[in-house]
Amino acid sequence: MAVFERAGEYTEQVLDLVARIPPGRVLTYGDVAWVFGRPGARAVGMVMRYHGSSVPWWRVLRAGGHPPTGHAERAREHYEEEGTPLVAAATDAGYRVDLDAARWLP
């Protein structure tokens, strides 16, 4: 595949997986890292910061269904547009994604 040949394998795998996430579905940083057999949740976030412009980063959230730091507002627009199950919550942007229903695994 190697469509995202920009950095190490890890980055390529992360970008490839995120790009494969179907609409209306989401994944947590921990899950993405878990798929690669590496608890590098932080590394996944870094990949998004550098190459997130090339992938649907809004489909990748933190543990508990909270959107990425500083991007909650922007991500919410995508969730409503794709029909991602959201849940009202008194955290971050005042909402969170229903992982129990939107969680997706390859």
Add this chain to the structure above:
DNA sequence: GCTCTGACTATTC
């Protein structure tokens, strides 16, 4: 090749 940084997570106060 070492050090700093960060879109994280879990635990504790």
Add this chain to the structure above:
DNA sequence: CGAATAGCCAGAG
């Protein structure tokens, strides 16, 4: 529930 602490990994300088 909110803030603080520690542990974790990979990339960039």
